[in-house]
Amino acid sequence: MTAPLTPPPHEPSSQTAHSAQSSSGKAWPPAPAGYTGVASAPHDAVYEQDGPGMKTEVREAAVVTVVVALCGALLGVLWWWLAPHVALVGAVLEDGGWVVLVKDTEGEQAVGVDGTFTLLALVFGAVSAVAVFLWRRRGGVPLVVALAVGGLLGSLLAWRVGVWLGPTSDVIAHAKQVGKGVTFSAPLRLGAKGALLAWSLAGLLVHVGLTALFGPRDPEPEQVPYGAPPA
Numbered sequence: 001m002t003a004p005l006t007p008p009p010h011e012p013s014s015q016t017a018h019s020a021q022s023s024s025g026k027a028w029p030p031a032p033a034g035y036t037g038v039a040s041a042p043h044d045a046v047y048e049q050d051g052p053g054m055k056t057e058v059r060e061a062a063v064v065t066v067v068v069a070l071c072g073a074l075l076g077v078l079w080w081w082l083a084p085h086v087a088l089v090g091a092v093l094e095d096g097g098w099v100v101l102v103k104d105t106e107g108e109q110a111v112g113v114d115g116t117f118t119l120l121a122l123v124f125g126a127v128s129a130v131a132v133f134l135w136r137r138r139g140g141v142p143l144v145v146a147l148a149v150g151g152l153l154g155s156l157l158a159w160r161v162g163v164w165l166g167p168t169s170d171v172i173a174h175a176k177q178v179g180k181g182v183t184f185s186a187p188l189r190l191g192a193k194g195a196l197l198a199w200s201l202a203g204l205l206v207h208v209g210l211t212a213l214f215g216p217r218d219p220e221p222e223q224v225p226y227g228a229p230p231a
Contacts, residue, residue: 090175
């Protein structure tokens with residue numbers, strides 16, 4: 001008596017091979033052990049999307065910080081030029097001393113000075129964020145930190161430049177110089193110190209929004225059918 005002819009356990013049966021051949025037109029070789037049927041993107045292709053490297057990003061962030069901070073000088077000039085002037089007037093007391101008074105006590109010029117600085121800082125923050133995004137169309141922690149730090153330094157520089165270009169801070173000496181009862185402009189003062197953060201906040205929000213809308217996307221892993229030969 002002879003034993004029945006059955007295929008060995010490690011070889012596919014003729015029915016399985018015929019099914020695989022009929023579905024694709026040709027017979028595929030058996031999948032290797034441990035093959036899951038899902039092929040991911042090559043290792044090198046994934047890392048090409050990660051950016052130029054941390055050292056390059058840090059250098060670029062340093063350049064962004066310096067350039068953005070130096071733009072604060074232009075903001076200071078515009079603030080000094082566009083901000084409303086607070087009118088002061090000098091008066092002489094009975095004992096011969098001088099006192100300086102605000103001519104229009106109900107005016108809103110002081111609020112306008114702070115508002116002008118804030119609006120200009122918001123515009124500078126948005127423009128700097130757009131410029132950085134067009135220069136490097138991607139996000140990254142170093143660039144975001146550079147925009148924040150550069151915006152704060154630029155606001156501080158603008159504040160000091162505006163004060164330096166404006167009228168002298170020695171209002172008593174100025175009143176004596178122009179004479180009793182003569183109107184003169186008060187020095188530029190930033191009453192709301194929170195305006196110094198407007199540039200940084202605007203830059204962060206605009207840059208994050210542009211990156212989310214138009215930034216590069218991570219590649220999706222490629223799905224291939226089970227048993228397909230490797231590329």
